[in-house]
Amino acid sequence: MEAEYSGEMMTLNMGPQHPSTHGVLRLELKTDGEVVADAIPHIGYLHRCFEKHAENVEYPGVIPFTDRMDYLAAMNNELGFCLAVEKLMGIQVNNRVRCIRVIMAELNRIASHLVAAGTYGNDIGSVTPFLHCFRDREKILDFFEETCGARMLYNYNWIGGLMYDLPIGLEDRILDFLDYFEPLVDDLNQLFSYNHIFVKRTANVGILSPEVAINYGVTGPNLRGSGIRFDVRKDEPYLSYEEFDFDVCVGKGKFGPVGSCFDRYMVRIEEVRESCKIVRQAVAKLTPGNVQESIPKRVRPPAGEVYMRTECPRGELGYYIVSDEGVKPYRVKVKSPCFTVMGAFREMSRGAMIADIVAIIGSIDIVLGEIDR
Amino acid sequence: MKVENIAALLGAQFGEKIIESKLDSLNPWSVVSPPAILDVCRFLNADDRLLFDHLELLGGVDFKDRIEVVYILYSMTFRHRYTLKCYLPRENPVVPSVASVWRAADWHERETYDMFGVVFSGHGDLRRILCPDDWEGYPLRKDYKFPDRYGNMPV
Numbered sequence: 001m002e003a004e005y006s007g008e009m010m011t012l013n014m015g016p017q018h019p020s021t022h023g024v025l026r027l028e029l030k031t032d033g034e035v036v037a038d039a040i041p042h043i044g045y046l047h048r049c050f051e052k053h054a055e056n057v058e059y060p061g062v063i064p065f066t067d068r069m070d071y072l073a074a075m076n077n078e079l080g081f082c083l084a085v086e087k088l089m090g091i092q093v094n095n096r097v098r099c100i101r102v103i104m105a106e107l108n109r110i111a112s113h114l115v116a117a118g119t120y121g122n123d124i125g126s127v128t129p130f131l132h133c134f135r136d137r138e139k140i141l142d143f144f145e146e147t148c149g150a151r152m153l154y155n156y157n158w159i160g161g162l163m164y165d166l167p168i169g170l171e172d173r174i175l176d177f178l179d180y181f182e183p184l185v186d187d188l189n190q191l192f193s194y195n196h197i198f199v200k201r202t203a204n205v206g207i208l209s210p211e212v213a214i215n216y217g218v219t220g221p222n223l224r225g226s227g228i229r230f231d232v233r234k235d236e237p238y239l240s241y242e243e244f245d246f247d248v249c250v251g252k253g254k255f256g257p258v259g260s261c262f263d264r265y266m267v268r269i270e271e272v273r274e275s276c277k278i279v280r281q282a283v284a285k286l287t288p289g290n291v292q293e294s295i296p297k298r299v300r301p302p303a304g305e306v307y308m309r310t311e312c313p314r315g316e317l318g319y320y321i322v323s324d325e326g327v328k329p330y331r332v333k334v335k336s337p338c339f340t341v342m343g344a345f346r347e348m349s350r351g352a353m354i355a356d357i358v359a360i361i362g363s364i365d366i367v368l369g370e371i372d373r
Numbered sequence: 374m375k376v377e378n379i380a381a382l383l384g385a386q387f388g389e390k391i392i393e394s395k396l397d398s399l400n401p402w403s404v405v406s407p408p409a410i411l412d413v414c415r416f417l418n419a420d421d422r423l424l425f426d427h428l429e430l431l432g433g434v435d436f437k438d439r440i441e442v443v444y445i446l447y448s449m450t451f452r453h454r455y456t457l458k459c460y461l462p463r464e465n466p467v468v469p470s471v472a473s474v475w476r477a478a479d480w481h482e483r484e485t486y487d488m489f490g491v492v493f494s495g496h497g498d499l500r501r502i503l504c505p506d507d508w509e510g511y512p513l514r515k516d517y518k519f520p521d522r523y524g525n526m527p528v
Contacts (some may be wrong), residue, residue: 307454
């Protein structure tokens with residue numbers, strides 16, 4: 001979208017307490033009337049220096065810190081860290097641990113995407129989908145509470161295993177939930193996704209072309225929204241994801257150019273269905289076993305370094321860990337998907353209307369806890 | 374392409390500028406002479422056989438006698454990965470910016486500057502990103518002392 005500027009710019013401050021910035025993000029908007037000529041993000045309001053913390057606690061003690069980065073998908077965050085340390089130490093886990101991890105990661109993905117869709121509706125001015133989505137997310141959080149006692153920050157994945165086995169009968173209740181939930185995705189689409197006003201607000205806004213997306217290192221649903229079929233679960237499988245049958249959803253440009261806010265939103269809705277498919281398969285694959293049999297007595301990896309990435313709801317989360325044979329990591333560097341997509345935000349928002357800035361922030365689905373770490 | 378072939382291509386193209394390689398690591402890497410990093414990255418990005426179009430991670434590690442800058446590269450086309458490192462002195466670490474090759478490097482370099490004090494020459498907008506602009510010191514350096522005051526406020 002090209003806009004002509006009269007040359008008279010006004011600086012408008014948006015955030016850090018703005019309700020639609022999904023946390024404490026501050027945007028410095030250079031505006032010409034209603035048109036945004038430049039949007040400069042200022043981050044760091046939630047900076048806790050997680051990486052410094054990680055150097056000062058033992059490996060298992062890092063896991064609760066990883067929960068607090070992307071607090072809407074804590075299961076996925078700690079999973080990535082555990083897999084990285086297991087790769088460094090050469091630990092193999094049994095089938096039961098793998099299946100439970102897949103079930104938990106995918107349920108958490110559904111919960112996270114429901115928050116993304118619900119709050120997106122709220123941002124754009126429709127409150128009903130928010131209530132629908134949060135109603136169903138609560139049911140998933142109930143499963144997590146039953147499993148490990150926490151609703152948001154779980155510390156459930158441990159290095160080499162899990163904190164607890166599944167409670168008796170939880171598999172059946174998860175399947176019942178999926179039977180109830182899957183038709184509701186269609187409801188959400190009828191109620192909200194194909195709503196004329198919603199399509200008008202999103203289908204031609206915030207276009208991110210595939211080349212720009214790759215160059216900026218954008219990953220996850222935001223990259224797939226630009227039409228690139230790339231998913232770490234398919235292309236670099238971990239946790240035996242290669243044995244599961246699911247599709248990688250990409251933006252199709254149904255109502256406008258590919259890579260718009262609508263495409264990014266729609267990829268998440270489609271992914272919810274795929275995650276339901278994966279959970280069903282993982283429940284069918286569950287075999288009896290001891291979920292703590294490979295947990296080492298003391299976590300002391302050999303000297304070396306490892307990079308492990310997993311597909312989190314917001315994109316690929318990478319852990320680069322350097323070990324000096326100590327009980328504490330020498331260095332933990334996190335590649336945060338929200339941080340990289342925020343770098344591309346300036347590109348997406350140039351020439352948009354002020355009201356569209358809200359639509360763009362909602363469509364990239366950021367969590368500031370993970371950007372600032 | 375296998376990492377051995379990538380390392381061989383790099384060695385053939387840049388010779389002595391590739392200081393050492395370790396290919397049997399979990400994360401195979403080569404050490405590049407710091408002034409050559411921009412040329413090496415341009416080559417890796419543009420060569421038809423390599424096409425490293427995606428910068429996955431750029432970060433620093435403080436090794437008490439040196440600061441390492443780590444570049445983890447990935448090719449969306451060929452699905453292969455390689456890691457480059459630069460060894461910099463702890464006093465006055467300077468390395469050319471690669472933000473002109475991958476725009477993703479822009480914010481990652483700012484973060485590495487913020488946390489380690491590595492100066493990326495030619496970056497254009499190198500300022501702190503996570504810490505406040507007037508923060509003193511580089512938090513992720515191993516000898517960093519946590520300050521007891523911020524401005525005139527005790528913390």
